[in-house]
Amino acid sequence: MSLLEVENLDVRHGLLRAVLDVGFQVERGEVVAFVGANGAGKTTLFRALAGAHRPTGGHVRLRGEDITAVPSYRRVKRGIVLVPEGRHLFPEMTVYENLVLATASGRKGTWNIESALAVFPNLAPRLKQRAGTLSGGEQQAAAIARALITNPDIMLLDEVSLGLSPVAVGRVYESLQRVMHTGTTILLVEQDLNRALSVATRILCMRQGRIVAQGSAQTLSKAEIMEAYFGGQDMAASEVRA
Amino acid sequence: MSQLLNALIQGALLGGNYALLACGLAFMYQVMRIINLAHGTLIVVAAFAFWFLADRWGINPFVALLGVLPAMAVIGWGLERAVFAPSVRYGLLVPILATFGLAILVNNLLFEQFGANPRSLAPYIGALSYGSWALGGDIYLGQLAVLIFAVAVALLAGLSLFLSKTLTGRAIRATAVDRDTVGLIGVNPRKVNAIAAAIAMVTVGIAGLFLGMRGSFTPYSGMDLLIFAFEAAVIGGTGSLWRTLLGGVLLGVVQSLGALANPQAFLIAGHCLFLAVVVGQALASGRSFGHFAKKVRGWI
Numbered sequence: 407m408s409l410l411e412v413e414n415l416d417v418r419h420g421l422l423r424a425v426l427d428v429g430f431q432v433e434r435g436e437v438v439a440f441v442g443a444n445g446a447g448k449t450t451l452f453r454a455l456a457g458a459h460r461p462t463g464g465h466v467r468l469r470g471e472d473i474t475a476v477p478s479y480r481r482v483k484r485g486i487v488l489v490p491e492g493r494h495l496f497p498e499m500t501v502y503e504n505l506v507l508a509t510a511s512g513r514k515g516t517w518n519i520e521s522a523l524a525v526f527p528n529l530a531p532r533l534k535q536r537a538g539t540l541s542g543g544e545q546q547a548a549a550i551a552r553a554l555i556t557n558p559d560i561m562l563l564d565e566v567s568l569g570l571s572p573v574a575v576g577r578v579y580e581s582l583q584r585v586m587h588t589g590t591t592i593l594l595v596e597q598d599l600n601r602a603l604s605v606a607t608r609i610l611c612m613r614q615g616r617i618v619a620q621g622s623a624q625t626l627s628k629a630e631i632m633e634a635y636f637g638g639q640d641m642a643a644s645e646v647r648a
Numbered sequence: 649m650s651q652l653l654n655a656l657i658q659g660a661l662l663g664g665n666y667a668l669l670a671c672g673l674a675f676m677y678q679v680m681r682i683i684n685l686a687h688g689t690l691i692v693v694a695a696f697a698f699w700f701l702a703d704r705w706g707i708n709p710f711v712a713l714l715g716v717l718p719a720m721a722v723i724g725w726g727l728e729r730a731v732f733a734p735s736v737r738y739g740l741l742v743p744i745l746a747t748f749g750l751a752i753l754v755n756n757l758l759f760e761q762f763g764a765n766p767r768s769l770a771p772y773i774g775a776l777s778y779g780s781w782a783l784g785g786d787i788y789l790g791q792l793a794v795l796i797f798a799v800a801v802a803l804l805a806g807l808s809l810f811l812s813k814t815l816t817g818r819a820i821r822a823t824a825v826d827r828d829t830v831g832l833i834g835v836n837p838r839k840v841n842a843i844a845a846a847i848a849m850v851t852v853g854i855a856g857l858f859l860g861m862r863g864s865f866t867p868y869s870g871m872d873l874l875i876f877a878f879e880a881a882v883i884g885g886t887g888s889l890w891r892t893l894l895g896g897v898l899l900g901v902v903q904s905l906g907a908l909a910n911p912q913a914f915l916i917a918g919h920c921l922f923l924a925v926v927v928g929q930a931l932a933s934g935r936s937f938g939h940f941a942k943k944v945r946g947w948i
Binding site: 477478494498508552553 | 819825826828830832834836837
């Protein structure tokens with residue numbers, strides 16, 4: 407039995423079908439990167455997996471149990487947590503308060519505030535600082551640390567490097583590598599293809615709400631990803647970018 | 649001079665009462681973004697509960713706190729599930745209309761049950777209702793007024809500590825900011841809001857106790873109480889519960905000074921302060937003034 411199974415998932419934004427008939431499976435310990443152009447449906451898919459957006463069709467199963475209708479806070483208690491695009495820290499609360507809130511999930515495990523700070527040591531001197539005053543990289547670190555403290559089996563990371571400087575992205579990924587070594591299953595949305603290929607065990611490419619290509623990071627060539635990313639008719643553009 | 653000092657002292661003590669009245673209203677707005685127009689009516693409900701227990705069964709109102717406050721918490725929990733949560737998802741206006749409807753319904757139920765006669769808890773608390781300490785120079789401190797002020801300070805301090813130091817308090821603050829995100833870190837926002845509503849109703853229960861002790865009330869006293877609570881909350885402003893105390897004290901002092909100038913100016917002085925604060929805030933925000941100026945230019 408797979409850790410996560412997604413079957414024929416449809417998600418709408420009003421009349422717009424943002425995710426269409428998506429299906430995939432994730433095994434324990436995998437790092438799966440979702441790539442695709444803006445509007446491909448990656449963020450909507452992640453929000454649906456986290457329970458923040460109700461699907462209009464299909465199923466999400468965690469360890470074989472159907473959790474399609476389970477609200478987001480209960481999914482966290484069952485082991486799925488989302489680090490949303492834009493971080494969504496509580497800006498007027500301190501870093502410590504942001505982190506300690508995650509203990510409310512009540513899920514036991516190896517992660518706590520101390521172990522999360524060991525992975526993100528740059529947060530330790532900032533605990534009493536208001537989260538809204540952190541730099542972008544520190545905010546991303548705090549958001550990931552907050553998610554880790556819920557002791558997830560699966561962590562969904564949406565747009566890890568969005569809006570961060572290359573140095574900050576490097577630091578965040580350095581810490582993420584340490585998280586990956588603990589065996590936490592990670593699904594991530596990443597616009598930086600090289601980053602995605604460097605950390606992921608598997609790549610899923612989305613276009614117009616569908617998964618159009620998938621494979622292991624070793625077997626899937628950059629050209630194949632680009633073709634899936636932009637579609638055949640836009641290959642000229644994709645070749646330029648590659 | 650001693651008259652002025654007396655007016656300031658009595659006004660400040662009166663402010664404690666206003667802060668107590670406004671505490672639940674401000675708490676509910678700050679953490680749930682609900683302007684509860686049934687707030688005053690619910691204070692009257694609590695006052696009637698204390699009166700009923702004292703009148704029918706001879707239970708001292710302070711002892712009755714042990715039963716009334718948990719009952720108010722349950723009412724708050726129920727109101728959150730039945731009225732606040734279903735209405736708040738449609739914006740700020742629908743909860744205002746829903747709680748206005750709730751106030752009318754409860755007013756009439758109270759009238760049906762208890763009639764229009766004024767009631768008071770004063771007969772059940774002995775000398776506390778009229779006892780005072782003489783400070784000299786014709787200045788007296790009412791024992792009940794001092795007690796109410798102390799309770800208001802203790803309540804606001806307790807609530808502030810609860811919100812800043814406990815996990816539930818932090819969850820309440822976080823839910824007020826971003827309800828969706830708290831769900832994403834394992835906090836049930838509906839449960840958190842129900843707890844917040846229960847806490848707000850406990851403060852309403854305490855306000856009801858002192859409403860009954862200070863004077864008399866009828867089933868229709870709620871709207872007058874709402875005005876004072878609303879004025880204290882707005883004058884103090886949002887951001888911290890302590891501002892509610894500041895708003896209450898300012899309102900009480902201005903009313904008291906108004907009464908010193910002219911006995912009939914007691915209420916109007918407070919209303920003028922409220923109006924001045926609202927207009928001042930609108931002008932200070934700049935945006936509102938700019939919006940107003942743009943409209944005027946459009947008319948011209």
